[in-house]
Amino acid sequence: MTTETIKLAFVVNDVATEQDNYTTVRLARKAVARGHEVALVGLGDFIYDWEDGICAMATLSKIETFEDDTGYLAHLQAPERERTRIRLADWDILMLRSDPAEELTTRSWAPSSSLLFAQLASLGRTIVLNDPRHLTDAVNKTYFQGFPESVRPQTTITREPEEVKRFLDAHGGKGVIKPLQGSGGQGVFIIDKKSRQNLNQITEAVIRDGYAIVQEYLPAAKDGDLRMITLNGHPLRVDDTYACLHRFSQTEDHRSNVSAGGGVEMRAPDEAALTIAEIVGPKLIDDGMYLTGLDIAGNKMMELNVDTPGGISFMEDLSGVDFSGAIIDDLERKVRLQRQYGGSLTNRQLAVI
Incomplete structure (x- = not known):
């Protein structure tokens, strides 16, 4: 089937802070190699125009084939590259x-503001992914509690230190205590007999900027975790290979997130996953x-990461499988x-169809 050129815009925090191992950079590079038009938009770069x-x-x-993500990102972040006004x-x-x-x-104003712009953009012909109306709810970890209890650890969400102790x-x-809003393993603490003496200070640090989420400790987590990518609500798989990474700690730090210094290897998801x-x-x-x-x-x-699910570049480099091409x-x-x-499908339908 002949592929028509598409125009694909990515919303990122800021083009200047993108890194060459980000999934967004890999997707954008693969898209321009196919001849598609690509734009990157920062959270503070939206405009509502009366016309x-x-x-x-x-x-x-x-539009060009770049040798690698590092070279492509250098192109995007070149000092001479000026921003262009586009109509979404x-x-x-x-x-x-x-x-x-x-x-x-x-x-703190930037994420919510950009979602409001994205919601307005989705009312027209532009397909906005993930669906911005539901993403407004999903960006907060309370969204996680909407899934069946069988798949999630027991949890309490509170700003009361006594409730943390009771749990x-x-x-x-x-147990594990972390900020309700956060990512990349930042501000995550494992509480056990050794660290219990510091619980007051840990709790105070976590609740200083909002709610804390406290979860039961999962023994399996000591061996790391699996990051599995889903597309249209199903595990992403190309031929017989799943887009699935085993992430594990390489230090005494318990965090297995790649951004926190964890190691990665490809691993097929087991039956439980x-x-x-x-x-x-x-x-x-x-x-x-x-x-x-x-x-x-x-x-x-x-x-559950619904904002910037990453790891695609690591998965591709480890396996040689073109997951970003499948996306x-x-x-x-x-x-x-x-x-x-002709526009009769809703944005939510197009998002997962």
């Missing part, structure tokens, strides 16, 4: 790829969550469907 609707000051990519109604897809946790202290006492004195994906899939589909990352330890899902294939398919149905 043109939702616009943005965007960094436009030239002219673009086929807007992919929301910003991390709200990075904005908590300096630009830990009820779970053998061991595939069962979790099957259980959470219907809600992901119903909420228009096109691209997500499930973080799984044993038979429980520890977290671009799927985006091209969605644009064809949008054009064929």
Whole structure:
């Protein structure tokens, strides 16, 4: 089937802070290599125009085959590259790829504002992924509690230090405490007999900027976790290879997140992980969550990343499998469907169809 050129815009925190191992950079590089038009938009770059609707000051990519992500990112971040005003109604897809946790202290207004612009953009012909109306709820870890209890650890969410202690006492004195809003393993503490003496200070540090989420400790987590990518509510698989990483700690630090210095290796999901994906899939589909990352330890899902599910570049480099190409294939398919149905499909339907 002949592929028509599509116009694909990515929303990131800031083009200047993108890194060459980010999934967004890999997806953008693969898209321009196919001849697609690509733009990157920062959270603070949106414009509502009284005539043109939702616009943005965007960094436009030239269409070319770049040798690697490092060279491509250098092209995007070149000092001479100026931003260009674009009208989002002219673009086929807007992919929301910003991390709200990075904005908590300096630009707390930015994530919510960009979601409002994205919601308005989704009222037209532009396909916005993940669906921004449901993403407004899903960006907060309370969204996690909407999934069946069988797939998630027991949890309490509170700002009361005594409630934290009560939960830990009820779970053998061991648990995990972290900010309700956060990512990349930042501010995550394991509480056990050794660290219990510092519980007051840890709790105070976590609740200083909001709610704390306290979860039961999962013994399987000591061996790391699985990051499994889902697409359209199902595990992403190319031929016989799943987009699934085993992430593990390489130091005494318990965090296995790559951004926290953890190691990675490809690993096929076991039956427990595939069962979790099957259980959470219907809600992901119903909420228009096109691209997500499930973080799984044993038979429980520890977290769900709906903002910037990453790891694709690591998966491709380790396996040689073109997962990002499969995602671009799927985006091209969605644009064809949008054009064929003449706008009669809703954004949520297009997000997961």
